[in-house]
Amino acid sequence: MKEDIVHVPVLLREVLSYFSPEPNKVFIDGTVGQGGHAEELLHVLPEVRLLAIDRDPHNLAIAKDRLADYTDAVIFVSDSYANIKKITYDTEFSQVDGILLDLGYSSYHVEDPSRGFSFMAEGVLDMRYNPRGNGLSAKDIVNQWNEDELAEIFRKYGEERQARRIAQLIISARQQQEIETTTQLADIVASGIRRTGRTHPATKIFQALRIAVNNELGELESALPDFVDCLKPGGRFAIISFHSLEDRIVKQFFKSRDDLTVLTKKPVVPTETETKTNPRARSAKLRVAEKK
Numbered sequence: 001m002k003e004d005i006v007h008v009p010v011l012l013r014e015v016l017s018y019f020s021p022e023p024n025k026v027f028i029d030g031t032v033g034q035g036g037h038a039e040e041l042l043h044v045l046p047e048v049r050l051l052a053i054d055r056d057p058h059n060l061a062i063a064k065d066r067l068a069d070y071t072d073a074v075i076f077v078s079d080s081y082a083n084i085k086k087i088t089y090d091t092e093f094s095q096v097d098g099i100l101l102d103l104g105y106s107s108y109h110v111e112d113p114s115r116g117f118s119f120m121a122e123g124v125l126d127m128r129y130n131p132r133g134n135g136l137s138a139k140d141i142v143n144q145w146n147e148d149e150l151a152e153i154f155r156k157y158g159e160e161r162q163a164r165r166i167a168q169l170i171i172s173a174r175q176q177q178e179i180e181t182t183t184q185l186a187d188i189v190a191s192g193i194r195r196t197g198r199t200h201p202a203t204k205i206f207q208a209l210r211i212a213v214n215n216e217l218g219e220l221e222s223a224l225p226d227f228v229d230c231l232k233p234g235g236r237f238a239i240i241s242f243h244s245l246e247d248r249i250v251k252q253f254f255k256s257r258d259d260l261t262v263l264t265k266k267p268v269v270p271t272e273t274e275t276k277t278n279p280r281a282r283s284a285k286l287r288v289a290e291k292k
Contacts, residue, residue, distance in 0.1 A: 009036030010281040014268050015100060015238055016044055018288045023047045025097040028088075028230065030081035030223075035063035037100055042070045049073055051093045055080040056129045080130075082219035084226045095232040103220070104242045104284070117210060119186035119202055125179065127206075127213045138209040142179050147171050157217070157245065158208030162193055166205060169193075182206075207243070217245060224253045228260065231291040236263070238288045247285050260289040 009015075015037060019027070023046040029038045032052035042048055052067070052074050054060045060078050067074055075091050081101065088094055113123030115131065116138060125139035142150070147167045154163035166189055173179060173188045186202040193201035211217060231237060237260070241247040247267065254262045267285035275282040 008278045008280070009040070010102070010104070010274070010278065010284045011240055011268065011270055011286045012037060012040055014286055015240070016040060018236055018238055018263065019045065019098045021045055025049075026093065026095075027051070027098045027100070028084075028093060028096050028227075029053065030084065030099065030101045030227070031103065032063045032076075033059050033102060035066040037102060038063065038074070039066055039070075041100075042067065042073060047073075049093075051075050051077065051088070051091055051096075053077045053079060053081050053084075053087060055133075057132060080219060081227075082215075082223045084223055084230065088230055094230060095235075096230050097232060097235050099227050099231060099235070099237045100240075101227075101238070102240045103216070103246050104240065104280070113182070116182055117206070119182045119200070119206060122181050122183040125182055125185060125209075127210045129214050136213060138185075138213050139180060141209060141212060142170055142185060143174050153212045154205055154208045156208070157211040158204035159245070160204040160208065166193060211245075217249065220246060220249055221253075224250075228257065228291065233291055236288055236290050238286060240284055240286050242283050242285075247287070250287050254287060254289045257289075259292050261292060263288045263290055 019025070019041070021044065025045055026049045027041060028051045029041070030053050032038050032054045035052070038050060038052055042050060050073055052063060054063065055078065057078055060076060064076055075093070077087050077091065079087055113121040116123045116126035125137060125142065127138040128135060150167035150170060151163045154160045154166055160166065169188050169192045170179065179185055179188065185205070186200065189202040189205055190200070195201055227237060239250045241250055254260055264287045267287050270281040270284055
């Protein structure tokens with residue numbers, strides 16, 4: 001029996017419109033998540049072969065269950081898309097017709113307190129997409145990094161104007177006791193930063209920590225050229241981003257490549273209908289390029 005599926009793929013119709021409905025196409029979903037986009041690709045496009053990649057073991061397990069009817073057409077890989085060169089070599093996926101990256105994190109990450117992505121419920125400060133892996137957690141960063149390092153990631157990855165002040169609050173608090181939970185960190189930030197509007201003052205701090213913990217921007221920048229190498233002439237590369245930092249990287253990369261034709265002069269955004277039914281989609285932006 002299939003596990004309950006909570007992920008609703010954003011900009012689904014728009015993504016599909018950029019991929020050709022011809023048979024025997026080969027695709028890479030570099031962030032398959034819980035399989036929402038992949039399921040529709042496999043359903044709509046005839047005789048597709050798909051390489052499905054995700055670094056979160058929990059999400060990949062859900063995707064495998066969701067795509068059980070297409071077992072013969074899909075190869076699943078538990079890894080970061082940053083390792084796409086090795087992954088395609090090992091799986092013999094090369095010169096593909098289409099690539100999709102959905103750079104958003106799933107609702108599961110927010111709703112499971114044990115993952116530490118949200119301050120809406122108390123959980124251990126983790127934020128690693130692969131909690132079984134090594135590497136720094138958010139707890140490590142807030143308890144070990146110095147004021148300058150904290151202020152830098154809050155400013156760079158959170159675009160937080162009061163980055164220095166928040167870093168000072170964290171340093172002061174951790175001198176009294178270790179910062180261990182999401183709500184503890186959120187309360188520390190809120191204790192010295194006034195709320196403006198409906199946005200909690202810790203929102204940008206949690207974004208910055210998530211990006212730093214998972215090296216999201218660094219992995220995106222390093223992987224983009226490798227993905228283009230995987231495309232055959234006429235192949236298309238579709239990327240959905242959810243904040244300006246990612247979107248800027250994608251936009252500038254597409255424009256910088258002489259071997260790509262940008263198909264979206266402006267990013268494609270969700271319709272009003274989609275944002276009403278799926279509020280998570282409201283910040284999504286889709287950019288697509290085709291290899292010459």
